[in-house]
Amino acid sequence: MNINKIHSLFLTCSSIATDTRKIEKDCFFVALKGDNFDANTFAQKALAEGAKYAVIDNSNYYIDDRTILVKNSLETLQELAKYHRKFLGLPIIALSGSNGKTTTKELINVVLSKRYNTIATVGNLNNHIGVPLTLLRFTKQTEIGIVEMGANHQKEIELLCSITQPDYGYITNFGKAHLEGFGGIEGVIKGKSEIFKHLENNKKLAFINLDDSIQKEKSENLNRFTFSTTQEADVIITKVEANPMVKIEFKGLEIQSNLIGIYNANNINAAITIGTYFEVSEEDIKDALENYIPENNRSQLIHKNRNEIILDAYNANPSSMQAAITNFIQLDKSNKIAILGDMFELGTESFEEHRKIVKLIDSEAEIRTYFVGKHFYANKTESNHILFFEDYNAFSHYFKNLKPSNSLLLIKGSRGMALEKALEII
Numbered sequence: 001m002n003i004n005k006i007h008s009l010f011l012t013c014s015s016i017a018t019d020t021r022k023i024e025k026d027c028f029f030v031a032l033k034g035d036n037f038d039a040n041t042f043a044q045k046a047l048a049e050g051a052k053y054a055v056i057d058n059s060n061y062y063i064d065d066r067t068i069l070v071k072n073s074l075e076t077l078q079e080l081a082k083y084h085r086k087f088l089g090l091p092i093i094a095l096s097g098s099n100g101k102t103t104t105k106e107l108i109n110v111v112l113s114k115r116y117n118t119i120a121t122v123g124n125l126n127n128h129i130g131v132p133l134t135l136l137r138f139t140k141q142t143e144i145g146i147v148e149m150g151a152n153h154q155k156e157i158e159l160l161c162s163i164t165q166p167d168y169g170y171i172t173n174f175g176k177a178h179l180e181g182f183g184g185i186e187g188v189i190k191g192k193s194e195i196f197k198h199l200e201n202n203k204k205l206a207f208i209n210l211d212d213s214i215q216k217e218k219s220e221n222l223n224r225f226t227f228s229t230t231q232e233a234d235v236i237i238t239k240v241e242a243n244p245m246v247k248i249e250f251k252g253l254e255i256q257s258n259l260i261g262i263y264n265a266n267n268i269n270a271a272i273t274i275g276t277y278f279e280v281s282e283e284d285i286k287d288a289l290e291n292y293i294p295e296n297n298r299s300q301l302i303h304k305n306r307n308e309i310i311l312d313a314y315n316a317n318p319s320s321m322q323a324a325i326t327n328f329i330q331l332d333k334s335n336k337i338a339i340l341g342d343m344f345e346l347g348t349e350s351f352e353e354h355r356k357i358v359k360l361i362d363s364e365a366e367i368r369t370y371f372v373g374k375h376f377y378a379n380k381t382e383s384n385h386i387l388f389f390e391d392y393n394a395f396s397h398y399f400k401n402l403k404p405s406n407s408l409l410l411i412k413g414s415r416g417m418a419l420e421k422a423l424e425i426i
Contacts, residue, residue, distance in 0.1 A: 001068060003076075003083050006055075009068070010080060013052045016136045018077075018129065025050040028136075030077050031057070032129065043067060074129070081132030082163045088138055092145040093274065094164055096157055096192055097172025099320040100267045101126070103259070103298055104172050105148045107271035110292050114275075114284035116143040123296070126150035131160050144278070149195070152345065154187060157194035169195040170207040170270055174214050175319025184349070193218050207274055209266055227273040235273040240265045244301065244310065244331050248272070248289075255286050260299045260310050262330075263323035304426055306405045308333075312412045313419040316343050318353040322360060324412050329364055333408040336366060339395075339422050341413020342373030355379045362386065370395060373417060392421065400425040 010016075013028035020042045023029065029046040031039035031054060040058040047054050053066055057073040070076040085092070093108065095101055102124050109120040119142050121134045126148040138145050149160045174189045199206050200222050208219045210228040227235040239249030242262040248255040250272055257268055268289060275285045294300050302309040312324055321343060328338060338361065346353050354375045361369050362383060369386045371377070372395045380388040389395035404426065413419040 001070070003079050006068060006070075006076065006080055007083050007087065009053055010084070010136070016133055017046070017051065018133070020046050020049065023049045023051055026052040028052065029054040031055060031061075031073050032077070033057075033073070040073075077132045078128065078163050081135040082165070084138070085135050085163070085165055088140065088142070090138060090142055090145055091167045092147055092164055093168040093170065094147050094149055094161065094166035094195060095170040095172065096149040096151065096195055097170075098175030098188060098192070098317065099323070100172045100264070101148055101150070102314075103264065103294065104170070104267040104270050105146055106294075107267055107289065107292060108274050109146050110288040111271045111275035111280055111285050112144055112146070112278055114288050115278065115280045117141055118144045118146060120146035121148040124148065124150065128156070128159060131163060135164060151191055154183075154191040155194070157191060158198070161195060161198035165202075166195075166198070167204050168207065168274075169199045169204065170274070171195055171215060172267065172270070173212060173319070175317060189214060189218075196222060199223075207270060207277070209270065211266075225273065225277050227269050229269070235269075235276050237265075237269050237272070240269075242327065244327075250285075251282055253282055253286050255289050257289055258293050258301075260301055260312075261324060261327040263320070263327055264299055302423070304423065305403075307407045307409060307426060309409045309411060309423065309426065311420060311423070312410070313341070313417070313422075314415060316341065316412050316414045316417075318343060318346070318356065321357055321412060324410060325357070325361055328410045329361075329367070331408065334366075335404070335407040336368070337404060337407050337409045338367050338369040339399075339409065339411045339413075339419060340369065340371050340376065341392075341417030341419045342375040344414040344416055346375075350375055351378060358386070370399065372413065372419065392417065392419070396421075396425055 010028050014026040015024050017027045017029050018032050023046055029051040031043050040056045040061045043054040043056050043061045055068045055073050057070050109118055112118045119138055127150055134147055147164050151157045171192050196218050206219050206222045206224045208215050208224045208226045210216050210226050210233050226233040229237045237250055241247050244260045246257045246259050246264050248268055298314045300311040302311055358379045365385050371388045374390055377388045377390045411419050411422050
């Protein structure tokens, strides 16, 4: 069956699903394979629970004409998404970056939704499966699509761009994330810049932070719409501060966000810039940004037991960890405590990058710091204000009896560390 016919069947369905736990009536189910599962075995269950069609790539599970047999289910999902994107022809903004892309995507979405019917990537479904699923959520009523693209190796963004065919692109930054897969920071820059290459080859537009020297250099040959806090640009941000919430001044308007840390300023600035380009009013931009509340362990400010807690435990890499600590250092608060967990996917640079973080905070004697995880433990030093724990259980056993009060705490670590658990013992 060709992709045109498959797409015509997809259009008669209510939604798209790849998980039988999320089957909706008349949905379009695609059976994917993983390292430890084969969803072909669930095709019959999907149809029984309400799916209208099921795409499979194993003839042993063919049932009837509700079953669409293809050579490769994943490739069919990607081709279907690409076809659907061309079928709709709506403008799409793609964004990637080492840090802040999910928060930036959410901010762009709340701003643009003030004027347009928008659909954006849900959560961080930003890979070779998540991006096609996002595209297949777009309908004829969608006026602007916002697609987040993640990557941990080169050529991945190139693939996602070939499926999405974005009209606009933005890269939040180039940081030390997924160094193992990218092969170092130069590999990160090359991999993330695949968005720029797509935009240049297709004569599309990039949104650029001119204060980022790498962005500025890599986009010189692009059609671009720019922002800056320090130089002439299409959008000029006149004031940025954070104590602890970020406050922005733009065209005489003061925008008081609910995001913590100066490192979130450019995420907000990007949303202001993209909103300006798409002619969202300044008042609507202000209203959207001031009413955005972060969640999912991303730069959240939580009050518990007379403590203020900066919960930024969704993920971490050397760049975001350094930014979070630097911001924490400059906050004018007493009784500061940092709980910092290991950073993953750093390959051969892991020991050195963890050492740098230990060194960064070692000179800040007023911050009581707890490093959690084997990578930080490998850099253990003798200090009056720093303690090291090989794992979370060892840390929890020690910390649960301290019961801090009237303190400001920073909690940050890679997703695998799940440091949000620390909230239970504060």
